[in-house]
Amino acid sequence: MTLTDLLPATDVTACCExxxxxxxxxxxxxxxxxxxxxxxxxxxxxxxSMVAAHVDGEACVCDLTEPVGLSQPTVSHHLKILVEAGFLTRSKRGLWAYYRLVPGALDSVSRLLVTI
Amino acid sequence: MTLTDLLPATDVTACCExxxxxxxxxxxxxxxxxxxxxxxxxxxxxxxSMVAAHVDGEACVCDLTEPVGLSQPTVSHHLKILVEAGFLTRSKRGLWAYYRLVPGALDSVSRLLVTI
Incomplete structure (x- = not known):
């Protein structure tokens, strides 16, 4: 199930409910x-927010540890949770893992909140 | 600090950043x-969602316990967290407490999520 599946279906017959x-x-x-x-x-x-603000929309885990002041394993743990929840994608290149926002993922949650 | 305070200020000088x-x-x-x-x-x-769906936008705690299948103290505990977080207001009338959505509270969180 994707986040979009949680959005209520548009029902054009619902005008007079x-x-x-x-x-x-x-x-x-x-x-x-x-x-x-x-x-x-x-x-x-x-x-x-840091990944989203990165100049090419992608950030290396090595760029994220110092700004948040946490160890690389701790940052990787948090990033893993965000990947599993569908907010980030991860790709390994050479020694490092690179993270990118999943387009529309935050928008989907945002829309769900105003329709609950 | 309200939720709206967390929204980034609009900066008209930022066009060429x-x-x-x-x-x-x-x-x-x-x-x-x-x-x-x-x-x-x-x-x-x-x-x-139940409070929002209620016919007059307000629900008595006595109407909410049965649908969620939890005791009234447990439901009241959850409602207290939602009041403290600024999503609901509570008013006591007679024996019962009545809950109403705070207008715009879910909208504010929704907008924050797409601007982080």
Whole structure:
């Protein structure tokens, strides 16, 4: 299941429904909570922001450790959580791992939050 | 500090800056992470969604316990976290507490996520 699958389907027949609507399902709430848990950490938010701010949209783990003031294994652990949650992709080139934002991933969470 | 304070200021002189930009500050990352932690729980997401879906935008704690299948003290604990994080307001009338969405609170988090 991708983040986009969690967005409610557009229903053109829904114009005349009563004011109440279905609330989020337990299954979708669980999936969204897991995604938000991956984001709900100051270091991980800073790492995502640093990758996004990087001049070519890609950052080497070796560029990220010093700004956050943590060891490389700790930074790699946080980056792994962001990869598993679908926010970053990782590619290994030579000695280093490089990270890039997944296009639209933050947008999907953002849209889900205003439709829950 | 409100959620809106965390949004980056619009800087009209920034048009000719290099492609890189400032990443989120450690202080703002900490504040946003705390807010996301309040949301990163399946029960709290369901409670927010139920309050939002309620016919008059307000729900009594007595209406919320049965759908989530938890005790009233547990539901009240989750609602307290959402009030403290600025997503709900609480008013006591008679025996029961009533909860209402804070207008714009989810929108603010949503906008922060796409600007980190």
């Amino acid at each position: 009563p004011l109440t609507r279905e609330s989020i399902s337990a299954e979708n709430a669980g999936a969204l909570a897991s995604t938000l848990k991956a984001l709900a950490d100051p270091t991980r938010l800073r790492l995502l | 290099p492609l890189t930009r400032e990443s989120i500050s450690a202080e703002n990352a900490g504040a946003l992470a705390s807010t996301l932690k309040a949301l990163a729980d399946p029960t709290r997401l369901r409670l927010l």
